[in-house]
Amino acid sequence: MREVAIIGLGIHKWGEHWDRSLSDMFIDVALKAMADAEIDKIDSMCVGCMTSGLFVGQEHIAVQLADYLGIKHLPATRVETACASGALAFRTGLAEVMSGLSDIVLVGGVEKMTDVSVEDATFALSTAADQDYEGYHGITFPALCAMMARSHMNRYGSTSEQLASVAVKNHFNGALNPNAQYQSQITIENVMNSTIIADPLHMLDCSPITDGAAAVIICSMETARKISKKPIVKVTGWGHATDTLALHNREDFTTLKSTELAAQQAFKIAGIGPRDIDVAEIHDGFSIMEVIATEAIGFFEKGQGGFAAEQGRTALNGELPVNTSGGLKSRGHPAGATGVAQIVEIGYQLRGDAGKRQVQNARIGLTQNIGGIGGSSLIHIMEAV
Amino acid sequence: MREVAIIGLGIHKWGEHWDRSLSDMFIDVALKAMADAEIDKIDSMCVGCMTSGLFVGQEHIAVQLADYLGIKHLPATRVETACASGALAFRTGLAEVMSGLSDIVLVGGVEKMTDVSVEDATFALSTAADQDYEGYHGITFPALCAMMARSHMNRYGSTSEQLASVAVKNHFNGALNPNAQYQSQITIENVMNSTIIADPLHMLDCSPITDGAAAVIICSMETARKISKKPIVKVTGWGHATDTLALHNREDFTTLKSTELAAQQAFKIAGIGPRDIDVAEIHDGFSIMEVIATEAIGFFEKGQGGFAAEQGRTALNGELPVNTSGGLKSRGHPAGATGVAQIVEIGYQLRGDAGKRQVQNARIGLTQNIGGIGGSSLIHIMEAV
Numbered sequence: 157m158r159e160v161a162i163i164g165l166g167i168h169k170w171g172e173h174w175d176r177s178l179s180d181m182f183i184d185v186a187l188k189a190m191a192d193a194e195i196d197k198i199d200s201m202c203v204g205c206m207t208s209g210l211f212v213g214q215e216h217i218a219v220q221l222a223d224y225l226g227i228k229h230l231p232a233t234r235v236e237t238a239c240a241s242g243a244l245a246f247r248t249g250l251a252e253v254m255s256g257l258s259d260i261v262l263v264g265g266v267e268k269m270t271d272v273s274v275e276d277a278t279f280a281l282s283t284a285a286d287q288d289y290e291g292y293h294g295i296t297f298p299a300l301c302a303m304m305a306r307s308h309m310n311r312y313g314s315t316s317e318q319l320a321s322v323a324v325k326n327h328f329n330g331a332l333n334p335n336a337q338y339q340s341q342i343t344i345e346n347v348m349n350s351t352i353i354a355d356p357l358h359m360l361d362c363s364p365i366t367d368g369a370a371a372v373i374i375c376s377m378e379t380a381r382k383i384s385k386k387p388i389v390k391v392t393g394w395g396h397a398t399d400t401l402a403l404h405n406r407e408d409f410t411t412l413k414s415t416e417l418a419a420q421q422a423f424k425i426a427g428i429g430p431r432d433i434d435v436a437e438i439h440d441g442f443s444i445m446e447v448i449a450t451e452a453i454g455f456f457e458k459g460q461g462g463f464a465a466e467q468g469r470t471a472l473n474g475e476l477p478v479n480t481s482g483g484l485k486s487r488g489h490p491a492g493a494t495g496v497a498q499i500v501e502i503g504y505q506l507r508g509d510a511g512k513r514q515v516q517n518a519r520i521g522l523t524q525n526i527g528g529i530g531g532s533s534l535i536h537i538m539e540a541v
Numbered sequence: 542m543r544e545v546a547i548i549g550l551g552i553h554k555w556g557e558h559w560d561r562s563l564s565d566m567f568i569d570v571a572l573k574a575m576a577d578a579e580i581d582k583i584d585s586m587c588v589g590c591m592t593s594g595l596f597v598g599q600e601h602i603a604v605q606l607a608d609y610l611g612i613k614h615l616p617a618t619r620v621e622t623a624c625a626s627g628a629l630a631f632r633t634g635l636a637e638v639m640s641g642l643s644d645i646v647l648v649g650g651v652e653k654m655t656d657v658s659v660e661d662a663t664f665a666l667s668t669a670a671d672q673d674y675e676g677y678h679g680i681t682f683p684a685l686c687a688m689m690a691r692s693h694m695n696r697y698g699s700t701s702e703q704l705a706s707v708a709v710k711n712h713f714n715g716a717l718n719p720n721a722q723y724q725s726q727i728t729i730e731n732v733m734n735s736t737i738i739a740d741p742l743h744m745l746d747c748s749p750i751t752d753g754a755a756a757v758i759i760c761s762m763e764t765a766r767k768i769s770k771k772p773i774v775k776v777t778g779w780g781h782a783t784d785t786l787a788l789h790n791r792e793d794f795t796t797l798k799s800t801e802l803a804a805q806q807a808f809k810i811a812g813i814g815p816r817d818i819d820v821a822e823i824h825d826g827f828s829i830m831e832v833i834a835t836e837a838i839g840f841f842e843k844g845q846g847g848f849a850a851e852q853g854r855t856a857l858n859g860e861l862p863v864n865t866s867g868g869l870k871s872r873g874h875p876a877g878a879t880g881v882a883q884i885v886e887i888g889y890q891l892r893g894d895a896g897k898r899q900v901q902n903a904r905i906g907l908t909q910n911i912g913g914i915g916g917s918s919l920i921h922i923m924e925a926v
Contacts, residue, residue, distance in 0.1 A: 157641045177673070200781075209594040213676070215668040216623040219916040220786045223671075229802050231781040232917070233629060236619045238601040244618060248633060254640035256542045257779075283600040286608075288562070291598070394642075396585075396616040401605045417614050531604040532617070 157254045161380035162389040162538065164193025164373030165503045170488040171337045173367040178205075178212050178268035179224045181369040186225055186262055189371040194385060198373070199258035200231040204245030204265040206238050206491035210280040212268050221264070231258075238284035238527030239441060241265060242370070242495025243534035247396055249374050259379055265496035266369035277365055281491070284528035286402040298362055298442065300403050300529045302354035305444035307409035309356065312459030314447065316356050320347035321466045322443040323360050323485050329472055330482020332513040337366050337488030361443040366488030370497035387507045392520075393426030393537030395419060401531045410459075412445075414533035415452040415524060422522075422535040423454075430454035433476060433537075434518040435505045437498035439526045440483040446470075449524050450478065453535070472513060480505060480513045495525035499536065506540040542639045546765035547774040547923065549578025549758030550888045555873040556722045558752040563590075563597050563653035564609045566754040571610055571649055574756040579770060583758070584643035585616040589630030589650040591623050591876035595665040597653050606649070616643075623669035623912030624826060626650060627755070627880025628919035632781055634759050644764055650881035651754035662750055666876070669913035671787040683747055683827065685788050685914045687739035690829035692794035694741065697844030699832065701741050705732035706851045707828040708745050708870050714857055715867025717898040722751050722873030746828040751873030755882035772892045777905075778811030778922030780804060786916045795844075797830075799918035800837040800909060807907075807920040808839075815839035818861065818922075819903040820890045822883035824911045825868040831855075834909050835863065838920070857898060865890060865898045880910035884921065891925040 166189030168181060176184075182203070190196065203218045214220060218232035235244045242265030249263040269277055282291050285300065308314050324344055330336035342360060350359040380388045395418030400406055406413065423429055430453055438453075440446035447461035455476055456464045464470060470478035481487045481501040484494055502521035504510040510518075523536045551574030553566060561569075567588070575581065588603045599605060603617035620629045627650030634648040654662055667676050670685065693699050709729055715721035732745040765773045780803030785791055791798065808814055815838055823838075825831035832846035840861055841849045849855060855863035866872045866886035869879055887906035889895040895903075904925050911918045 179673075207594045207600050209592045209665070209668055210600075212672070213664075213668055214672045215592050215595075215621060215665075216670075216786060216912050216916055218622060219783045219912060220671060222783050223786045223790075223916070229782045229784060229799060232622070232783050233633065234621045235633075236600060236621060237603060237617070248618065248620075248636070251633070251636040251640045251642055254642065255636045257636055257639065279598075280594070280600075283594055283598055285601075286605060287597070287599045288564075397614045398604045398607050398617050399614060401601060401608045405608075414614060527601050527604060531601055531608070 158256060159377035160250050160253045160374050160391045161377045162372050162374050162391065162503050163380050163384040164189040165500045166192060166371040167335050167497055167500045169335045170366050170368035170490060172270050178208060178266055179221055181367060182221050182264055182266045183224055185369045185371040186264055189262065189373050193373040195260065195373065198260050198262045200252055201262040202245040202249040203234045204241030204492040204495060205234055206236060206241050206267055207280050207283060212271055237532040239491045240495055240525040240527035240532050240534050241492035243525035243536065246496060246499055246536060247394060247534055250391060250394060253374055253376055260373065260375040262371060262373055263496060264369060264371040265493035267490035267492045268367050269365045269490060270367050289402045298354040298357055301442040301444055302357045303403065304409050305356050308444060308448065311410050314462035316348060317344055318462030318466045319361055319443040320344045322440060322446045323347050325465065325471055326440060326479045326483040326485040329480050329513055330486025333482050333487060336482040336486050337364060338486045357442055363441045363484035363489040366490040368488055368490035368493045370493050370500050372496060372499055372503065388541050389503050389506045389538050390541045391536060392539045393422035395421030395535040398532050399530055403529055412448055412452045412530040412533060414530050415449055415526060418533045418535040419453040422537050426537045432520055433522045434520050435480060435502065435515045436476065436478050436522045437481060437501050438478050438524050440479060440485050441489060453524060477515045480510060480515060498523040498525060502538050506538060543641060544762035545635050545638045545759055545776045546762045547757050547759050547776065547888050548765050548769040549574040550885045551577060551756040552720050552882055552885045554720045555751050555753035555875060557655045563593060563651055564606055566752060567606050567649055567651040568609055570754045570756040571647055574647065574758050578758040580645065580758065583645050583647045585637055586647040587630040587634040588619045589626030589877040589880060590619055591621060591626050591652055592665050592668060597656055622917040624876045625880055625910040625912035625917050625919050626877035628910035628921065631881060631884055631921060632779060632919055635776060635779060638759055638761055645758065645760040647756060647758055648881060649754060649756040650878035652875035652877040653752050654750045654875060655752050674787045683739040683742055686827040686829055687742045688788065689794050690741050693829060693833065696795050699847035701733060702729055703847030703851045704746055704828040704832065705729045707825060707831045708732050710850065710856050711825060711864045711868040711870040714865050714898055715871025718867045718872060721867040721871050722749060723871045742827055748826045748869035748874040751875040753873055753875035753878045755878050755885050757881060757884055757888065773926050774888050774891045774923050775926045776921060777924045778807035780806030780920040783917050784915055788914055797833055797837045797915035797918060799915050800834055800911060803918040803920040804838040807922050811922045817905055818907045819905050820865060820887065820900045821861065821863050821907045822866060822886050823863050823909050825864060825870050826874060838909060862900045865895060865900060883908040883910060887923050891923060
């Protein structure tokens with residue numbers, strides 16, 4: 157199995173881009189990542205996209221993107237696992253390089269969510285839940301996450317204010333990220349006074365609908381050492397696990413079993429533990445999900461994630477900065493792009509290129525990306541070399 | 542790069558299955574493939590599915606299938622490249638095994654196409670074409686393939702009767718395949734007298750809408766040699782290439798450049814040439830596409846594919862039997878499942894398990910699967926060991 161490095165990063169300002177198509181955004185970040193890596197040749201491409209069929213009426217999407225990118229006949233693969241499609245594209249790209257099928261791979265993620273009505277977008281997102289047992293009854297993602305939040309509160313005494321503190325932290329960080337959808341700070345009071353979407357979750361506990369794309373260039377370590385002029389980021393751990401698609405089939409609503417298992421795999425491969433992580437990007441589609449994820453990964457004891465956030469332990473100047481990019485809450489959440497953007501952010505942090513949100517001496521970073529309410533989870537660990 | 546073997550095959554009777562869901566069909570073939578391999582443990586799963594979002598309103602589909610399969614927390618990846626999603630799942634599975642990320646992988650393909658109206662199915666399939674430049678103008682796949690057929694006729698003198706002979710041959714073979722959607726022979730006259738769908742293509746030049754699934758178990762050669770009790774089929778060649786998504790951007794309407802390139806890659810890796818192939822499964826979504834593919838792969842000279850079919854050179858008793866399964870035309874074409882079913886058929890042929898349609902002394906087989914009108918092409922070569 158060949159070692160893999162990240163040598164190029166590309167992202168753009170996320171938001172509601174009425175004037176840009178899915179392919180416009182993707183080509184933008186693909187070219188940025190190639191320019192960042194200072195390469196003009198790639199062997200293949202892996203793209204994560206949740207549902208271009210329902211959002212923009214286009215499947216065969218990796219072929220369209222390779223075509224518009226102008227690299228003739230490029231092998232191009234699209235993968236999907238709902239909101240974790242970006243991280244799955246990264247894993248698929250890793251396998252391409254590790255196996256030797258490709259040496260240099262463009263890994264991208266993209267979603268164009270604002271071309272449909274809010275009702276149609278809500279339906280498109282609901283297809284990540286079990287349509288036979290959940291969607292049929294009209295379930296939405298805020299409702300599923302609200303059930304997890306309520307269970308967590310009941311068992312561990314987590315509070316709405318603790319959840320709000322996650323959103324406040326991520327907006328603080330997002331305000332330092334020029335590519336974030338929202339660049340405004342908010343307060344606990346703002347969150348608590350915002351509309352209840354699904355009790356106990358307020359509007360400001362929820363990530364937005366976003367148009368966006370992100371891309372990275374990966375290659376074998378051998379090639380990276382030859383061609384990279386920037387600090388090389390090495391991929392040292394990976395984990396992938398699934399869970400029941402429907403929430404009601406799980407033994408425990410207060411954790412993410414797929415994240416626990418993926419994290420265990422990744423830490424074992426990397427030969428490190430949660431205490432070794434300097435900076436992490438966590439899937440805060442809803443504030444409660446960041447709380448639960450930080451526990452499932454092992455950063456904090458079960459039930460302590462909300463307290464840790466409230467105490468500032470995951471703040472930019474805390475012991476473990478989480479979501480320095482602003483996370484899904486503030487950077488935005490174009491479903492298939494998020495997992496790749498998380499890797500872009502860790503790449504910037506480990507290279508020392510994170511600007512005003514730079515974590516000092518960040519050497520080891522972790523990303524956690526989930527599909528739906530954790531039906532799928534992917535963890536990646538990266539180290540500066 | 543580790544060598545990969547196919548050790549389990551699973552398929553069911555394809556058709557219009559009003560009483561079976563997408564997951565019902567998939568679980569059926571997954572269990573059959575595992576039973577065929579005599580294993581009860583897999584490390585991961587790769588699933589090809591073109592558009593479960595538009596056909597059944599469910600994304601996150603690999604997770605649902607892993608969940609319903611009852612293998613807790615199984616890493617599961619869904620890939621998509623329109624009608625070649627099945628072959629792409631196979632390639633993604635190869636990378637998993639070749640890299641060492643997994644040792645035993647379930648590769649499946651599935652599509653449930655009859656839960657929507659014919660109009661909605663036509664739209665869903667059209668999302669494999671370029672929506673910005675083709676779909677917008679109301680293009681359909683029969684129309685695109687008809688343009689390719691007309692160009693081929695104009696340049697090479699191919700005839701409607703030659704195209705019809707492809708459909709007649711594939712129905713003859715399908716009648717010998719108990720899992721084919723159509724098990725009835727047809728005549729040249731039947732094809733010529735059937736309704737014109739898009740001139741010069743008749744209804745019987747076109748593959749149908751189908752519900753179906755197929756699965757194979759792959760693993761490292763090392764593991765195969767230890768655990769397989771059946772003849773082992775080794776994967777010896779692979780190729781993957783794309784082309785412009787829109788037909789009008791291509792230099793030549795009479796060939797499939799992506800298939801040419803993928804075939805060249807695969808032959809080079811396998812260290813053989815077109816003359817070495819004993820049996821092939823070719824993507825005959827429309828009769829003209831089999832003709833063009835047999836030329837693009839190098840079985841026949843450019844322009845000779847129609848003449849070859851008419852002369853019986855690709856018949857079951859010909860020099861190169863093509864689509865012994867019945868092909869897309871007669872076995873049926875559930876988009877994401879087709880590429881995996883092609884590999885199942887070659888697996889049966891190389892093991893000597895193809896029953897009434899067995900090709901004598903079949904030792905080397907090839908599959909060719911395309912997305913759309915060849916925006917993507919994948920070729921795989923397998924050998925009996």
